Amino acid sequence: MQGVVSTALNGRRRQRTTRQGGLVRDQLAAAEGFRSAQSVFSELRAKGEVVGLSTVYRHLQALADDGEADTLQTPEGESLYRLCGQSSHHHHHLVCRTCGRTVEIEGRGVERWAAQVAEDNGFSEVDHTVELLGVCGTCAAAAAAPGRR
Amino acid sequence: MQGVVSTALNGRRRQRTTRQGGLVRDQLAAAEGFRSAQSVFSELRAKGEVVGLSTVYRHLQALADDGEADTLQTPEGESLYRLCGQSSHHHHHLVCRTCGRTVEIEGRGVERWAAQVAEDNGFSEVDHTVELLGVCGTCAAAAAAPGRR
DNA sequence: TTATAGTCGAGAATCATTATCGGGCACCCG
DNA sequence: CGGGTGCCCGATAATGATTCTCGACTATAA
DSSP states (O other), X not given: OOOOOSSOOSSSOOOOOOHHHHHHHHHHHHOSXXXXXXXXXXXXXXXXXXXXHHHHHHHHHHHHHTTSEEEEEOTTSXXXXXXXXXXXXXXXXXXXXXXXXXXXXXXXXXXXXXXXXXXXXXXXXXXXXXXXXXXXXXXXXXXXOTTOO | OOOOOSSOOSXXXXXXXXXXXXXXXXXXXXXXSOEEHHHHXXXXXXXXXXXXXXXXXXXXXXXXXXXXXEEEEOTTSOEEEEEOSOSSOOOEEEEETTTOOEEEEOOHHHHHHHHHHHHHTTOEEEEEEEEEEEEOHHHHHHHHOOSOO
């Protein structure tokens, strides 16, 4: 996983390679959907790994800052993280509110729309939040056949 | 949970008319953009009105439940509220991150796009969050001339 | 190996929000 | 118009997530 990082950190992360950092990253990689800092913490604890809560938060935020992880907020105000392939690639998510499965989606149309609306109203430096929350086909099917045994 | 609430509530759940309820609503109405529960609370206090923090939260949520107020979350996890003309009217917001000024926007195109993406991925019952956060023309101009006196 | 500086991590501190619960007041009934 | 009933108010405690603090630790370079 982690190879030689050493000196030449050309735009790359500046953190030192540590056991804990790898654990947080691995735990996130093993998950299918978004996870909260709290759950990453307790899952690691459950696996017997001793890591500090602060450390989990630190690494999660570092990953997010580096663009290696995506982040979103639940309506309850909890932050969720998820490892993400490309750091330079802007995209949005379609998340299943039942199983947490996540589909990354591109929204060229939305980007354009957002930019247009912003311009029409004289706004600049506009950021946008676009998240879709629904029920995936699998979960919908499961919910539709409740009597099954 | 709640049984019969006084007079016939024609689709509109009305709380008992109290001085405090009116204050919270008025304060929200007087504001130009979104306000946090905390700021509504301190503004009322500043005006000399004695209202409990819990009460502010209660009324703010009641307004949101009734669809009389819109709500959104800041990236810091604070909930903001704003009185809103139509309860049945679905729309989004373009908010100035400097002064809080808000423009309500309609996004027929976005709605369509969201529905399409959801369908393409087999998702149903899809809800979407779309918020635009930027800097309005006035604030941008102010920021561009920092040395001015 | 040693020096050095970035990391750890447990617990305290913050902050917004929610729950509690005794006391008060609005509204209905007679 | 006076009483009773139950919702509402509001100070305070509790909760829960996230951040801060700071001494101990350890990966790295020389």
